[in-house]
Amino acid sequence: MSDIERFRVVATLARTRSMTMAARAHGIAQSTVTRYVAATESVLGFALFERGPGGASPAPAGLPALTIIERIVAELDELDSLGGTAKQSITICRTAEIGLPDHLEGAVARWNREHELQIEYRIVDNPVEALRSGEADLAVPW
Numbered sequence: 001m002s003d004i005e006r007f008r009v010v011a012t013l014a015r016t017r018s019m020t021m022a023a024r025a026h027g028i029a030q031s032t033v034t035r036y037v038a039a040t041e042s043v044l045g046f047a048l049f050e051r052g053p054g055g056a057s058p059a060p061a062g063l064p065a066l067t068i069i070e071r072i073v074a075e076l077d078e079l080d081s082l083g084g085t086a087k088q089s090i091t092i093c094r095t096a097e098i099g100l101p102d103h104l105e106g107a108v109a110r111w112n113r114e115h116e117l118q119i120e121y122r123i124v125d126n127p128v129e130a131l132r133s134g135e136a137d138l139a140v141p142w
Contacts, residue, residue, distance in 0.1 A: 006036045014066045016123045017055040091120045092138045
């Protein structure tokens with residue numbers, strides 16, 4: 001996988017704070033998320049995340065790097081859109097407490113591998129506000 005794809009996974013982990021959710025969002029195994037994070041941390045020379053029973057939280061020293069990684073991903077997506085090659089996506093926002101059935105998660109991962117239109121999940125505090133602000137195309141509030 002390319003550095004940018006690794007950065008995409010790292011950015012998703014920073015947003016969701018869950019290896020499992022990051023893996024599902026990208027249609028990869030949780031162990032692959034772990035390898036991508038370890039490879040990125042190895043190149044940078046410091047930890048991006050602190051792992052614990054509650055998930056993966058950004059490490060204090062990793063916060064500036066995570067901000068840059070998220071900006072790189074966003075800038076590359078914007079650059080792709082200038083050439084008309086960017087993938088179209090639908091963003092579904094929900095709170096961390098709202099789970100989605102495993103079969104739906106698997107179906108979305110398969111869809112994303114096979115189609116140009118991509119479905120992205122985001123964990124947010126207020127899905128309805130994310131919908132109102134344009135951050136989400138669909139909100140699952142409860």
